[in-house]
Amino acid sequence: MRVVVALLAAALITVSCKTITEEDSAHTPEVSVVPTGVTPIPARPTPSPGPTPSDEPPVTPPNEEFIPDNDNPVARMVAKVYFLECNGSVVPASDYSTEASVGCRIHLDVTPKDSAGKPTRAKGQLLWNYGGTPASYAGASDSDYTPTLTVLAPGELIAIASVDGVSSNTVQVHLK
Numbered sequence: 001m002r003v004v005v006a007l008l009a010a011a012l013i014t015v016s017c018k019t020i021t022e023e024d025s026a027h028t029p030e031v032s033v034v035p036t037g038v039t040p041i042p043a044r045p046t047p048s049p050g051p052t053p054s055d056e057p058p059v060t061p062p063n064e065e066f067i068p069d070n071d072n073p074v075a076r077m078v079a080k081v082y083f084l085e086c087n088g089s090v091v092p093a094s095d096y097s098t099e100a101s102v103g104c105r106i107h108l109d110v111t112p113k114d115s116a117g118k119p120t121r122a123k124g125q126l127l128w129n130y131g132g133t134p135a136s137y138a139g140a141s142d143s144d145y146t147p148t149l150t151v152l153a154p155g156e157l158i159a160i161a162s163v164d165g166v167s168s169n170t171v172q173v174h175l176k
Contacts, residue, residue: 072114074122077168079161082109082146099174100157106137106149110161110168122163132156136175151175 084094086104091097100106108128114120128147130140133155140159141147149157157173 068119068121070114070118070120072116072118072120074112074120074164074166075115076113077110077161077163077166078113079108079110079159079168079171081171081173082107085148097173099176100151101176102151102153104151105139106151106157106173107146108149108159108171109146111145112163112166124164126161126163129160129162131158132172133175 080095081097081100082095084091084097084100084104084106086101091104097106110126110128111119112122126143126145128140128142128144130137133153136151136153136155137149137157138152139148139150151157153175155175157171157175159171161168
């Protein structure tokens with residue numbers, strides 16, 4: 001902005017100044033006013049707008065597990081595909097997916113809930129049971145609330161979690 005103002009001022013001075021002449025002398029000297037020493041001031045870069053929330057990919061789960069402050073007994077378990085990750089990027093709207101391609105990673109999630117449907121803290125150790133085509137996936141954890149499995153080959157993944165004597169719904173994913 002300062003550069004523009006300085007350049008406009010210099011142009012205005014140059015255009016509005018006229019040559020001064022002496023009419024009563026035999027020799028008419030010309031005097032011109034020319035601005036000197038104008039140093040342009042570099043413009044500050046304008047930051048480009050960042051991505052809007054709708055442009056950003058979904059946030060991956062934090063490394064820390066969510067631990068509710070509810071100590072009521074576990075009444076049911078809700079297991080699901082939390083999201084898919086392919087080529088290092090989260091696949092948008094991939095929660096509850098029933099299909100995954102070879103090379104992708106499946107992020108599962110299970111939440112123990114009390115009789116009111118609120119997340120609760122389990123007393124015992126969580127255990128996942130996997131089935132389907134075991135040679136088609138790898139990386140399965142037995143005791144993590146958010147295990148990640150990598151799809152190695154076509155087949156089926158079946159997963160059920162249990163804790164405190166309560167089993168989750170069955171998560172089934174077709175691996176292609």
